Amino acid sequence: MANEVCFRNMDQDRPWLLEHYRSRGGYEVLTKILREKIQPESIVNEVKASGLRGRGGAGFPTGLKWSFISRNAPGQKYVVCNSDEGEPGTFKDRDVLRYNPHQLIEGMVIAGYAIGATCGYNYIRGEFWEPYERFEAALEEARAAGFLGKDLLGSGFDFELYSHLGAGAYICGEETALLESIEGKKGQPRYKPPFPAHFGLYGRPTIINNTESLASIPVILEKGGEWFKQLGVENSGGSKLFSISGNIKNPGVFEIPLGTPFAELLEMAGGMKDGSKLKAVIPGGSSAPILPGDVMMQLTMDYDAIAKAGSMLGSGAVIVLDDSNCMVKVLERMSYFYHEESCGQCTPCREGTGWLYRVVKRIETGRGRPQDLALLDDMTTKIAGRTICALGDAAAMPVQGMLRHFRDEFEYHIKHKRCMVG
Amino acid sequence: MGFKNVPMSTAKPSEHKESLFSPQLRAEIDKWIAKYPPEWRQSAVMAALMLVQEENGGWLTVELMDKVAAYLDMAPIAVYEVASFYSMYERQPVGRHKICVCTNVSCMINGSDKVVEYLEKKIGVKLGQTSEDGRYTLKEVECLGACGGAPMFQIGKKYYENLTPELIDSILEGLE
Ligand SMILES: Cc1cc2nc3c(=O)[nH]c(=O)nc-3n(C[C@H](O)[C@H](O)[C@H](O)COP(=O)(O)O)c2cc1C
Ligand code: SF4
Ligand code: FES
Numbered sequence: 001m002a003n004e005v006c007f008r009n010m011d012q013d014r015p016w017l018l019e020h021y022r023s024r025g026g027y028e029v030l031t032k033i034l035r036e037k038i039q040p041e042s043i044v045n046e047v048k049a050s051g052l053r054g055r056g057g058a059g060f061p062t063g064l065k066w067s068f069i070s071r072n073a074p075g076q077k078y079v080v081c082n083s084d085e086g087e088p089g090t091f092k093d094r095d096v097l098r099y100n101p102h103q104l105i106e107g108m109v110i111a112g113y114a115i116g117a118t119c120g121y122n123y124i125r126g127e128f129w130e131p132y133e134r135f136e137a138a139l140e141e142a143r144a145a146g147f148l149g150k151d152l153l154g155s156g157f158d159f160e161l162y163s164h165l166g167a168g169a170y171i172c173g174e175e176t177a178l179l180e181s182i183e184g185k186k187g188q189p190r191y192k193p194p195f196p197a198h199f200g201l202y203g204r205p206t207i208i209n210n211t212e213s214l215a216s217i218p219v220i221l222e223k224g225g226e227w228f229k230q231l232g233v234e235n236s237g238g239s240k241l242f243s244i245s246g247n248i249k250n251p252g253v254f255e256i257p258l259g260t261p262f263a264e265l266l267e268m269a270g271g272m273k274d275g276s277k278l279k280a281v282i283p284g285g286s287s288a289p290i291l292p293g294d295v296m297m298q299l300t301m302d303y304d305a306i307a308k309a310g311s312m313l314g315s316g317a318v319i320v321l322d323d324s325n326c327m328v329k330v331l332e333r334m335s336y337f338y339h340e341e342s343c344g345q346c347t348p349c350r351e352g353t354g355w356l357y358r359v360v361k362r363i364e365t366g367r368g369r370p371q372d373l374a375l376l377d378d379m380t381t382k383i384a385g386r387t388i389c390a391l392g393d394a395a396a397m398p399v400q401g402m403l404r405h406f407r408d409e410f411e412y413h414i415k416h417k418r419c420m421v422g
Numbered sequence: 423m424g425f426k427n428v429p430m431s432t433a434k435p436s437e438h439k440e441s442l443f444s445p446q447l448r449a450e451i452d453k454w455i456a457k458y459p460p461e462w463r464q465s466a467v468m469a470a471l472m473l474v475q476e477e478n479g480g481w482l483t484v485e486l487m488d489k490v491a492a493y494l495d496m497a498p499i500a501v502y503e504v505a506s507f508y509s510m511y512e513r514q515p516v517g518r519h520k521i522c523v524c525t526n527v528s529c530m531i532n533g534s535d536k537v538v539e540y541l542e543k544k545i546g547v548k549l550g551q552t553s554e555d556g557r558y559t560l561k562e563v564e565c566l567g568a569c570g571g572a573p574m575f576q577i578g579k580k581y582y583e584n585l586t587p588e589l590i591d592s593i594l595e596g597l598e
């Protein structure tokens with residue numbers, strides 16, 4: 001039961017072409033909505049019923065988010081797609097853009113119809129040139145076929161859609177930083193509230209969703225919210241794209257039902273590389289606390305199971321580590337990342353990420369002090385929850401996860417000034 | 423900061439926009455301007471900087487940033503802020519080919535250290551430097567969203583994945 005939603009067309013040759021998308025029922029849902037003037041509320045309700053939760057990392061219910069917008073409020077509203085995909089370990093939205101761009105376009109037009117927006121932007125990270133070109137070509141095709149522009153299929157509904165290219169900044173994946181970036185500024189997150197639903201792009205009501213979330217919409221509406229929900233498990237409706245990478249044989253993106261055992265996903269990815277031994281897994285992108293391999297082998301891939309084990313499903317980016325990896329080195333690299341990508345607005349994050357990095361680095365380079373682990377514990381609690389955006393938490397969580405499960409390796413490093421492994 | 427959502431610029435609209443860039447470049451920038459509300463010309467700043475940078479051999483001078491500011495009716499400082507915030511803009515000259523090597527976790531555990539080492543030796547420069555003949559700049563970057571093909575790098579607009587020394591040799595040979 002794989003490849004039913006975002007990857008439903010993956011078996012096709014050049015699946016990104018309009019005619020191929022249409023041969024699988026593409027744009028039929030949109031056509032029906034426009035022709036029959038389906039009630040926008042019923043669309044939002046169907047998305048609510050599907051149990052779809054935001055695929056960008058936070059897992060917020062998509063239908064609920066859409067219902068925060070008052071459709072009949074006057075003035076412009078916007079639909080924004082988050083294709084900034086920068087969470088280390090995540091590489092699924094790139095494949096949606098490359099292989100199924102029309103399904104994303106259809107999803108965005110439907111979202112616009114549902115909330116009463118006539119304009120949308122897809123924010124694509126600047127490095128994604130090939131996906132951007134694919135998406136642009138699909139926009140052209142869709143425009144020519146009458147699925148974008150004025151008075152779509154004679155319904156009186158207008159929708160225009162543009163891509164916006166980033167220029168290298170992880171923080172622009174944070175939704176309000178992304179909006180600032182479209183407005184031609186540094187990508188520094190805004191205080192929330194007000195939330196984008198009330199004060200979004202150009203100060204107008206805006207919904208912002210991840211690429212995969214929006215690309216799921218046409219299939220949800222075609223087959224029904226209940227159908228989608230039944231694919232997954234309690235609290236985790238649907239199937240989801242998992243980007244799996246690391247020390248495995250066949251890394252890649254797999255669409256599987258939420259609730260699939262991790263062991264099955266690992267097997268789909270060919271198992272461990274060169275018969276090496278599973279040591280640990282980062283189950284939801286580098287911000288998600290790491291879990292020991294034996295714990296992961298007992299877990300299913302859904303929001304609740306991973307949360308209960310003390311981590312998070314996040315964007316579905318699964319990084320698999322074998323026993324040749326030194327956890328201190330892995331954490332050093334991750335801490336460098338958050339330090340490098342902090343936007344610098346809030347003191348706990350700007351200064352704290354630097355402190356975290358420097359302390360982990362000194363442990364890694366054999367200059368660690370016995371009190372350093374307590375210092376790290378303490379610092380994480382002084383960053384998490386005290387910042388404007390969740391990057392502060394994202395920097396703290398990997399440190400907490402490592403010290404929870406692999407504290408002995410850090411202690412060994414400090415004591416012996418070298419690695420436990422290798 | 424997003425509270426006051428009016429265009430930040432207090433700059434007086436520049437009147438001689440035609441003289442700032444070539445007609446081709448203006449046409450390219452204008453395509454981007456057309457995507458945004460008319461009072462938000464500055465939304466095109468990221469694209470404009472990228473286009474200008476490309477035409478200037480991969481980097482931005484203060485003079486060019488000032489021209490972008492004038493073209494988009496922005497205060498120059500607002501353009502400098504953008505140019506210094508995003509990692510893909512260069513404010514120093516770079517080589518003809520900028521090799522952006524990902525060293526984040528998935529790439530690291532698949533040998534990005536070795537890729538960096540190999541490139542440093544082959545090109546004769548360290549990360550962050552440009553070769554004397556101006557052919558290459560070597561740059562360390564964060565996860566490029568291609569971890570399934572680790573280790574990987576980007577040159578120009580293209581991704582190269584599952585790198586090996588032999589593959590790196592043939593990629594570099596294939597560049598003009
Ligand atoms: C530091 C940071 C980086 C983020 N990066 C991304 C990203 O690359 N892509 C994404 O879709 N969401 C990202 N998010 C989450 C977004 O803020 C937002 O929750 C999401 O785009 C909403 O869409 P969804 O509800 O469909 O997931 C990031 C959040 C934070 C705090
Ligand atoms: S938490 Fe960090 S990244 Fe987020 S707004 Fe504050 S300084 Fe910027
Ligand atoms: S870690 Fe290198 S591309 Fe993601």
